Amino acid sequence: MKLHRLLAITMLLLSRKRMSGQELAERFEVSLRTIYRDLEAINAAGIPIASFAGADGGYEIMEQYHIDRQMVTLDELRSILTALKGFQASLDDRETDRLLAKVGALVARSERNRAEGPGETLLIDTDLWRGGQEEKELLSELRQAAISRSLVTFAYTDAGGQAGLRSVEPIGVAWKNYAWYLYAFCRLRQDYRTFKLNRIKDSRIESEVFDRRGITLEELNARWNGRTGETFPLVLRFSVAQRQRVEELFGTGGISSVQEGMLLLKKEQLRTSWLLGVLFNLADDVEVLEPKELILALREKAERICRLYQT
Numbered sequence: 001m002k003l004h005r006l007l008a009i010t011m012l013l014l015s016r017k018r019m020s021g022q023e024l025a026e027r028f029e030v031s032l033r034t035i036y037r038d039l040e041a042i043n044a045a046g047i048p049i050a051s052f053a054g055a056d057g058g059y060e061i062m063e064q065y066h067i068d069r070q071m072v073t074l075d076e077l078r079s080i081l082t083a084l085k086g087f088q089a090s091l092d093d094r095e096t097d098r099l100l101a102k103v104g105a106l107v108a109r110s111e112r113n114r115a116e117g118p119g120e121t122l123l124i125d126t127d128l129w130r131g132g133q134e135e136k137e138l139l140s141e142l143r144q145a146a147i148s149r150s151l152v153t154f155a156y157t158d159a160g161g162q163a164g165l166r167s168v169e170p171i172g173v174a175w176k177n178y179a180w181y182l183y184a185f186c187r188l189r190q191d192y193r194t195f196k197l198n199r200i201k202d203s204r205i206e207s208e209v210f211d212r213r214g215i216t217l218e219e220l221n222a223r224w225n226g227r228t229g230e231t232f233p234l235v236l237r238f239s240v241a242q243r244q245r246v247e248e249l250f251g252t253g254g255i256s257s258v259q260e261g262m263l264l265l266k267k268e269q270l271r272t273s274w275l276l277g278v279l280f281n282l283a284d285d286v287e288v289l290e291p292k293e294l295i296l297a298l299r300e301k302a303e304r305i306c307r308l309y310q311t
Contacts, residue, residue: 013061020058146170154203169210172217183220234269235290242285
């Protein structure tokens with residue numbers, strides 16, 4: 001515990017200009033005398049700490065001192081910081097704050113002060129602006145449940161609008177396709193599933209502790225990325241002006257020119273629940289030529305909407 005505190009104090013002083021002994025004592029919930037002993041131990045270990053008296057006094061690490069980064073360059077550290085700051089908006093927890101302080105400390109203050117230019121050139125923003133604080137709290141709760149191996153129950157509505165109660169063994173959370181997902185073993189389906197956070201309602205952390213089933217979050221993610229299933233031949237016709245939108249949704253392969261100003265997409269498409277909604281949102285900018293069942297489904301959906309707004 002003391003070693004962890006000594007490291008944390010060192011990182012804080014490296015990342016901040018100056019901190020008083022009282023600030024350090026309150027942050028680490030120890031006595032001021034303990035902080036004084038810790039500072040002496042850090043100084044004795046070869047990290048030069050200077051003390052300053054007066055109203056603005058406190059302790060800081062000498063300006064030119066920095067921790068050897070070895071194989072990590074300054075630009076790489078800044079990229080790490082950018083990524084952490086981006087996800088901090090969603091994670092919103094102390095663990096991420098501490099990690100930011102540690103990584104930020106590795107960028108020596110003297111190097112940061114010498115940097116010139118337009119400032120940051122990369123921004124990552126995962127702020128859950130639609131869900132707000134409730135969704136951030138849910139994200140934090142699910143992460144903790146995965147760490148403590150606590151069973152979680154919640155009401156869930158899938159992409160098809162089917163609602164039901166789920167009991168799951170959480171493995172972890174992942175940022176995928178501009179949204180947060182929970183990776184977990186679903187006891188209802190008796191298999192691993194992904195659950196979109198904004199479709200989870202009334203979640204509850206249970207007292208039951210489950211045994212891990214020997215699969216990691218990274219392995220589940222690899223399975224998700226390489227998922228297989230039933231496919232069908234999809235053929236779309238669209239104008240050159242819509243090429244960018246189609247490529248973003250279906251990839252760049254399989255596109256050919258059929259006539260002036262018109263393109264054709266032919267590919268084997270995985271049968272997924274989102275496809276109908278995506279094609280319907282494209283409206284008359286993209287025409288489905290095959291398969292016939294998909295054409296009929298789009299027509300039925302359009303007719304239902306028309307009936308809804310008949311006067």
